[in-house]
Amino acid sequence: MPAENTDKKGLLEQMRHAYRLVVMNDETFEEVGSYKLSLLNVYILLSTIAVIVAMIVVSIIIFTPVKRYIPGYGDLNEHKELMRINEEMEIMRKEAEIHKTYAESVRKMLVNDVETIPEEVNEEYVIPDSLLNVQRIAEDEELRKEVEMNDIDDEKALLSKAANVSLKEVPLEQLFFIPPLKGQISAEYMLSKKHYGVDVLAPKNTPIKAIMDGYVITSDWTVETGNTIAIQHSNNIISFYKHNSALLKPIGSYVKAGEAVAIIGNTGTLSNGPHLHFELWHKGKTVNPADYINFE
Secondary structure, eight states: OHHHHHHHHHHHHHHHOEEEEEEEOTTTOOEEEEEEEEHHHHHHHHHHHHHHHHHHHHHHHHHSGGGGGSTTOSOHHHHHHHHHHHHHHHHHHHHHHHHHHHHHHHHHHHTTOOOOOOOOOOTTOOOOHHHHTOOOOHHHHHHHHHHHHHHHHHHHHHHHHHHHHHHTOOOGGGSOOOOSOOOEEEEOOBGGGTBOEEEEEOOTTOEEEOSSSEEEEEEEEETTTEEEEEEEETTTEEEEEEEESEEOOOTTOEEOTTOEEEEOBOOSTTOSSSBEEEEEEETTEEEOGGGTOOOO
């Protein structure tokens, strides 16, 4: 035990032993500076520098985004936020596909490009012999002839209606459209800039009217156009009314020409003031509404 204490005291005394560090000019040997040092002071200085560097590194990792680059380290809440954003983007992608499919279906309907599925004939069905040999009575024969004549009359009526419908396909110039509202056109129809309609200014709370009779095919809110309503008219015509403050008719409603369907507004990211963005489509193609409707 005394020997160990002596060794410890000897080591401590060696660390406390003072040394002088002299800095001299290499050419003139002139003393530039002199510093009194010991091993203990050097050890304390190096330990202090190491602790300070370690604290700086830890602080950078904790309080800066550098921690994201360390495997296994990071904020769990940020990962949850990224997962939530990814889920919302996936939902938006699916909704975009649904809207694309719906728009394509409407386009095919307008240009009569609708595929029909032929009815399948069940060839396995065999009429029993008991039904083939049934004797007909006079009253039954008269009833059969009467039903056949009624069927022929019905077919003639349907053909006549179909002919009338085909004759109703008239040019837009010969149709009468009720203005959706009266006001000043602030932005005209410009196909080159993908502005497929006209912007009409009008006072607040002005009602938006249907230009013709028809059925509401969409009545919903979108990010870009806000409250939007669309009406399917005869003659393969669709009218769109966008940026409304309120919609007055649900999908599937039948509206008369001049009936209020919405209220003018300023909804959607593409709107910068109260107005109506009105579009007119014919046979799946957009046309200039100002050529057929007087808004003033």
